[in-house]
Amino acid sequence: xxxxxxxxxxQTIVAWKADRLxxxxxxxxxxKEALTGTDIRLEAVKDTIDPKYFGLLAEIGGLExxxxxxxxxMGGQG
Numbered sequence: 001x002x003x004x005x006x007x008x009x010x011q012t013i014v015a016w017k018a019d020r021l022x023x024x025x026x027x028x029x030x031x032k033e034a035l036t037g038t039d040i041r042l043e044a045v046k047d048t049i050d051p052k053y054f055g056l057l058a059e060i061g062g063l064e065x066x067x068x069x070x071x072x073x074m075g076g077q078g
Contacts, residue, residue: 005034011041018044018057023065028058 004010013035015021021042022028032054035042042049 005038005040008038011039013040013042015042015044017046018042018049019061020044021049022054022058022061026062028054028061 013021013031021031021044042051042054
């Protein structure tokens with residue numbers, strides 16, 4: 001995506017919900033880096049994306065994802 005972002009292949013990235021873009025720090029930071037220095041906008045259909053909090057929300061999303069995985073594993077051991 002970095003190559004396409006730098007060439008101006010698209011203007012907007014649209015997700016159904018903002019949390020789909022930040023399920024963990026790694027992918028979210030890669031996305032943020034790919035968009036740095038471009039005019040590409042991030043938009044969500046069901047809510048809004050505030051770029052100021054993108055990194056923080058990525059970390060929270062990653063923690064929540066790990067928590068869900070752990071609870072799912074624990075539930076299957078009964």
